[in-house]
Structures are given as C-alpha cells and as structure tokens.
Amino acid sequence: MTRKPANRDAFSVLDRPNSYIGKTVPRPNLDRLMQGRGLYVSDIELPRMAHVVFLRSPHAHAKITGIDAAAAERMPGVIAVVTGQEIAVVITPWVGVLSHLKGLKSAPQSAIAVDRVCWQGEAVAAIIATSRAAAEDAAEHISVAYEELDAVTDMQTALDPTTSVIHPALGDNLAFERNHDAGAVDAAFAASDEVVEAEFIFGRHTGVTLEPRSVVADWNSAEGRLTIYQGTQAPHMVQNIAALHLGLQESQVRVVCKDVGGSFGIKVHVYADEMATYALSKLLRRPVKFVADRVESFNTDIHARDHRCKGKIGVKRDGIITAFEIDDLTGIGPYSMYPRTSAIEANQVVNLVGGPYVTKNYRARARVVFQNKNVMCQYRAVGHPIACSVTEGLVDLAAMKIGMDPVEIRRRNLIADDAYPCASPSGLRFEQLSHHAALAKLIKMMDYDALRAEQAMLRAKNIHRGIGIASFIEVTNPSAAFYGVGGAKISSQDGVAVRLDAQGAVVCQTSITEQGQGSESLTAQIVGSVLGVSMDRVRVILGDTDNTPYGGGTWASRGAGIGGEAALQATKVLRKNILDVAAAILQSSPGDLDIVSNSVVNVSDGAPRIELSELARIVYFRPDTLPPGIQAELMATRHFVPREYPFAFTNGVQASWLEVDTDTGFVKLLKHWVVEDCGTIINPQLVDEQIRGGVVQGLGAALFEKCVYDERGQLTNANMADYLVPMSGEMPDIDIGHVVSPTMESELGAKGAGEAGTAGAAAAVTNAVNDALRPFGAIITEIPLTPQMILTALGRI
Amino acid sequence: MKASAFAYARPTSVPSALELLVAYGDKAKVLSGGQSLMPAMNLRLISPEFIVDIGELAELRGIVVKGDVLTVRALTRHVDVLRSPEIATHAPLLRDATSHVAHPAIRNRGTLGGSLAHADPASELPACMVALGATVIVCGPRGERRIPAQEFFTGIYETALSPQELLVAVELPVARKDSVHFFHEFARRHGDYAIVGLAAQSTIVDGQFTDLRLGFFAVGDRPLLAGAAGKLVNVAVTPEVLANASAVLGEELDPQEDQQATPAMRRHLAKVLLQRCVSTLLSRADLQSGVPAR
C-alpha cells in the first residue's frame, strides 16, 4: 500500500554535493531578530492610526442592560466608543462548527458582545483613541449596567438538568459527543487478569506567547481594500474569514504577517477582538491597532486541556494489554472557537488513546460542554498530552499492579516496528513507526538499569527519585481530513514559488509562515540544496497573501513536511529549467550538467561551465543570443498536499528523572530524555529545539501552569506572577535522540516535529512522580502536580 | 496596561524631596527602583498623581561600616548587596537572602529601601531585617526617626512610614565572629516570592545556641521573629526539644491562604524549615528526621 516515491533513486536531495539537508546551519533571520530589527505588529505605525482598547466584562455571565459612554466620548484623545450593536452593522456573527464533527453545535458569536456577556473578559465596548493610554483612561469612564446571570463553571455539572443552559436555543450545554467502540472490549476486560481504573485530571492552561496577539487593520476606502497586519499562523485563513464576515471579496483583503513572537496554536484562530479591529477600521475608515496586554491575553487567548478523563485498562499477568476504555469530559467556554472549533481536542483524545499499542479493543466516549469561562481551543499538541497521560498512566498502573517493570510492559505491547502499515484501535492509519527502536535508544541514552540501581540506593537514604516513561504518537502533516472536509476554508496544501533573479540569487515565496520554528531556514536549506546554490543566495518571503502562493500556513506540525516538499518540488522544476537553458547556451545536454555552488558544472568531472549569475544575465538581458525557440522559465511554482495518508504519524518516547522532597512536596526535575522519529531531519538543531521547547511547555503543564477559576467564573491568576510559566531555573537538561523513518508520501520524507515534546512530557513526569512515591503507596493522576497536592497525597498535611 | 497620567519630579536633595512629599501628601508616591511600583501603576492598582523619583539623591547611596554598625542606604540595589564585600563579611545572611530576590534584571534596579518600604510579607528582605535586629532610619519634615525593624513592619504592604517620610537607610549590627546564619525558602520557581521562608541568625557555643533569631516570612501579614527560638537557646537540643519548639512555632503562626498553599501547608513547611535550620546550624544530621513533620 505504500507507494515508492517517484524517482527517489534517480534524484535524491539528500546526497547532493554541499547539501544543507541534515545540517545545523544558522537561521537566516537570526541577525535581524537579534539586532532588534524584526518587525512585529506593535512596531507598525501608520498615518492616522488609532488604538483600540476593549472594555471587558467583569462577570462570567450577565445581561447588559445599558452602556453609558457619554463621559468617555468626551475624554481627550477619544475618537469613538463602539458597542456590539453598532459594530454589527459592518460585521456578521459566526458559528464555530465543522460538518465532519457530527453533532457539534455552537451559538452565534459577535465581535463585541450584544445584550449578554458569556465569560469574564468578553469585550462589551471598544474605545478608539489616539493612544492606548488615552483609550484606557476613557475605558474607566464607561458605565455598563449588568444583570448577573447564573454562571455555568463546573464541567461536571454542566449537563445536569438543574444547571442553566447557556444558549437556550441549543437545548442543552452539550457541544459535542463522540463515541467509539472497537474490538470486543467487555470480553477483553472479562478475560483480563487485572483491570485498573483511574481518573485523570488536567488543569486548564494557555500558551503565553512572548508577543501578545496583535493586529493593525487598515481599511483603504479609496481602494476598497483592507490590509490586515497580524501575527498569525494562517494568513490565508484570516483573509477568508475577514472577507466573509465583512462582506468583502477575498481579493479585497490582504493579510501581512511579519515577525511573530511565538504562537503555539494561540495565533491560529480568529478572535472576536481581532474581528472587531478589522470592522472598526472599516467603520472608522482609518488604521486601527489592537495589541492585547498581558491581562487580556490570559482572559481571551484560547485556553486548552481542561479535561477530566476516566480511564480503564485490562492486562494479563504476562503483561499483555487487553483493552483500553476512556470517558473524557472537557469544558470549552461559551462558544466553540472559530473557525477550527473546540471539539478537536476531545476528538483527538479519542483518536490517540492507546495509539502506540497493539490491542484493538478500545472504547471511548468524549463529551464537550459549554461553560461561562474563556474559550478553549487548539494549543500545541492538541489532545496529545491528554491521550498520552491517560494511556501511559494506565500502562504504568497496570505494570505496577502485576509487578512488571514499566519498560518491560511497553516492550510487550508496543506495535512491532515491522508491523506497518497498520491502523490504531481508533482506526488511524500508520505508515511506518519505530516504537521499539525508539525505546531501545532511550533506554541506552538514559542508562536505565544504572538509574534504577541509583534510585534503589538513594531510597535507602530516604531520597526519593522516580523514573517515568511515556511512549507517544503525534499527528503531523495533516491533509484536508483535519478541516477541509468539514467545510472550513483552511487550506491543507501549501505552495512555493522559486525564481532565479538577474544576479543568480533565488527569491522564494512560500505559503508557510514563521513564528520562530525556523520555517524560513528550512525552506532556504531545501531550496539551496536542491538547486545547488548557497543558502545566503536564497531569500525567503512568507506571510503575505498578496505575495505568496495560497496555502495553510504553519500549524499542526506541517510546515516542513508539506511546505518543505512544495519547496523541493518547485526547486526541482527551476533546476531543470536552468539546466535546459544552460544546455542551450553551452551546446551541451541537460543530463550532462548539474548545478553546484552557484555554477553550472559538468556531471562528469565537476568542472564549472557557467556561473548562475552569468546565465541569468544572458536570460534576462541578452535573450537574443539564445538559440531560436528557447524561452527560459526561471521561475517555478509547485504545491503539495499529502494524499495517501490523512496524517503522517510520528512516534517517540520520553523519560523523566526527578526527585520528590517528601517533606515539602517539591519536585526537582533532574533530567529529561526524548527519542523521536520525525522522518527526514532537515536541520537537526531546529528539530531538537522544537522538541526541547515542546517539552518545556509539557513540563509547564505537568508542574506549573493552570488558569485558576473560582466558582463564579472569575479567572483569579491572570498575570505572570500568579500564573506560573516554566522558567529556565526549573528546567532539566533535555537530551534528544532520533530514529529516522522517512515518509514515502513525499520525496523529502519529512514529518512534523513541532508537538512531540509537548505530547509526552507531562506523562513522563507524572509517571516519574508516582514512581518516586511508590514506597508511600501514593498515586496522583492530576496535573499540575503541586507541592500542596503531593503533601496531601502523602498524608502530611 | 498603561499607567494613568501622573506628574513627575526628580529632586536632587533629600530636603527638596521631603518638601514635595509634604506638599502632595498621599497623592504622591516615591519612586525608587520601580520594580514594585511600576507594575502596580501599569495594572492601575494605584494611580498616584505625583511621582517623586529619588534616583538622583546621592546621599541615599552607599554601604558603610563604622565600628559595630553596618549602614546600608536606601538606594542600594539588590545587585549592589550581592556584590558588596562589606555585606559579605558583616551581613552574609542579607547577601544569601538577596540572591533569592527575583531575577538579575529586577535586581539591577530594585532597591533595599524600596523593598522594605513596600513591605511585602513574602519578601526575603524584611525578614532579614527582623532576624538581624536592624534599625530602619526614616527622614520626614520633623527630622529623623529610628525605628526597630520589628516595629517598622505593621501589615501587608504596611509600615510605620508616613506618606511624608523617606526611608533613608538601615543600620545592622555587624555579624559577630562566632555567629552563623541560615537562609532557605520554598518557592515554586527560582526568583518567585516564597511560599514560606526563613532567615535565621545565631551564635553557637559548644554545640548550643546562645542566641537564635528566626525571621520567618510569607507566614503572616508581616515578617515574624519566632518566639519558638526561645525553646532552643541555651539548651541541649534533642529531638524532643525541637519537637516542642516546632509545636510552639505552630501556635505562633497565622498563615494565609493563597493559590500556592493552604494555611496548613504553610504551617507544615515552616516547621520543616525550622527543623532544617536547626539541624544545619548545629550540624546535627540526627535532628533531620527527629521531628515528625506533621
């Protein structure tokens, strides 16, 4: 079923002379960013630009009975105060549903609340002024009359008949439910020697990008065009959505995305305040800037992960896992987020639980409920940390129950490396994974047996260390199966155009975007390698709907695998076109020529024949000297989307080594290991740092990060002092190893690596903590694991 | 997150600074390192009309030793404390504590005077002042006042300073040759305010404490000089003696609940600190597990 890639043997980008593939090369954008010459949205100043500040609801759920902005409108510098009703004239509401998520429902959401607010932080009015400070001053003088309504905050009671329904028209607070039943689960449990159950609880947390969400919207009424400068992961998606709701053609909207200070999925959605900013520019006919401050980032950037998942595993005495069962519940806030929806995370949990293992017996239910809290949606490694923590937590509990080593039980159950292609218990198709090779490498890297010996030795001295292992799979390179099939105008294909300029340098336009991952670098590496030019001759342009091919952007670990392949294919065409012209000029044949180090050379002896700069000069300025009938095409465009597999699954395994202070409940992370298989590695350092960064976010979830809501729906730690992001002081060294199983769907063979770290880190830490606490008989299945929780579990407080 | 508009002055002498403070009363705020004041203003938790920036007051800078007294003036930055040989020699507890205050960027600006005037009950430095028996010197329209540290801190963000006064310096007795100190805090992350912390200064003769001052922080509305120390001085410390002191400590504490810890957890952690402090200072590993941590 796996097709052989077209001419992999005849032409391989991997073994060309001077290839950059597989090499750590500095990113082309490094100097610019390090010298402070990047251009972020907040750096953009336009003539007549105004600043918008949103007055936000202090209540989780309330009727708006009146807004008096008269005093605010008279304040110095104030241009306008705009309410939800007023802005509705230029922008229509939206409903965040997708047709392939059957039964998913949501209510219409407005750019600014009309009549009712549904979470603390929802915008109720926009104040537009000559500066942010002036707008904030004025915001203090707007009086809004609210009539508080019952707030639905606890997801566990959201579906109770006695709980009020947030959107009465929807009938209940259930946004989405998915059930899955494969194999013979009941029979498998009945035939098990042990069945273990646990409830896993995951704190709500968020992405905390260094640069907050920011937009400058510039409606040019003379041109009838809106230019949106925004730090987004998906410019064409923003173009589509903005046009749709402002009543424009997509050709009337240009989205420009310059430098972006981190995204992690936070910036792949379209937020109400961003929509309001586009609309305000149209309404006021001037550029309007919105830069979220840190407090509103916490209150409005999507949250993620708020799950309670009951899990059950059956196991035989010989370690063979017989079945998995889960019942997942998650609360997503009052609306399903637009346009990707808030059902995806729960859906992923169902997809991914049990994924690394052989057993086919799997039953799952996931329910997604509305609440009066901030919206939840896709954040780095969507669903993976939940699925991985539940699966790996259950596997460890099963191992503990039958007295088997955690590594051994995995060895006995992970899908064999030669069993591919095959499918997961939830029906996902795997092309080629390498769980056993990865585990073997991990065990070696961490010197597992020595660590176990050290652990035993220290235990005798009352020092309690733990080892935690977590195998995982990761969804990367998504095809249209993710969003397109559900009706979302989110492209799953990407395009790259490459052009040889008049001095033999290359301009490359790509539809993937850069938020720090290194999209620019990997594109230049591929183009440089395939064409045979040095990277400093390749200029990569991204993030501009007017000036790049159409494509999805950068999310779901797709940039390298999809955008990279488009770059490879486009460059191959350009290379061929160049060699055709070169052959004509040199009276040779294209097959006898190659491009190496910026020159056309003989294949036979490598002798330089003509420099690309000279070739370009002839093509552009002396085409009259070319033989008749030769029309050079020194620009080529190609697009790519995976067609055979809906997703390119990757796999890996992580391990954590940590110490629990049983007097204080504090956890010290001592070391972390990851072995990961993302197929072809384009730039080892970029891949390793993606994984490290991902691990750090997973460690944040494991030990630190949580959006703490009170029972009235108030977010009580919306600041950087009380919301604990993981910081370098607490982070362990993270060692990374690789197994390489390229995907055959593309010539490049690259799969994604952006989310692997986040997928398994928390599971490894939780398993390690429970391993450390084993002598005390304490088991904790809730994260973040706080000292308070650990001391409580130990019965010390 | 923009501060509301305010007027600003940068006086060049203490008298002119005091004049401004008298003129504007509680509408004015002193700006020192700005590391606590500016965030509060940007969050609009406070909106002072007038900012008196004392950064130019040269007479508020410097660290001086004279006889038995170490004077640290108000504008001494946390980074200066860390680098000062005088402090390393004469008040090593203060140096150890300061290394736990925030991060380098904040320590480069934040000042000792600002920290003490701010009086965050979770801050390391007020507890050091209490443990070291410092005298806080403040200057106001009616001249200078000398306030013992224990009387200076009066509540959460509250001190004996009036809005017309400047904190100008602290005086610390120089550490005796035979004195030893202990500093430790429990914080979720390096540089965070502590969940519970202890700054202790002691003298030990023949394996017994002859003096022990235990300055706990983040256990109440102000730093606590624990009376439990009295149970440990001039006695042979046995596990029972330590357990007794621990019980007394538990009675003294009135910790608050926040997102990091319940009062019970704070009480528990304070007792762990006491135990670790005593066993460390006396070099007695046997006391480590002598106290039931409960």
Ligand SMILES: Cc1cc2nc3c(=O)[nH]c(=O)nc-3n(C[C@H](O)[C@H](O)[C@H](O)COP(=O)(O)OP(=O)(O)OC[C@H]3O[C@@H](n4cnc5c(N)ncnc54)[C@H](O)[C@@H]3O)c2cc1C
């Ligand atoms: C991220 C972060 C982490 C931090 N972590 C810690 C920590 O772990 N431990 C800790 O102790 N601190 C911490 N701090 C606070 C830091 O130590 C501050 O520097 C200190 O609390 C205040 O000192 P300042 O010089 O910046 O004072 P400012 O912010 O300028 O002033 C603070 C207050 O004191 C008043 N004031 C200042 N100087 C005088 C004076 N001479 N006379 C009268 N009133 C005066 C001001 O009017 C204001 O009310 C942290 C700060 C930040 C931003």
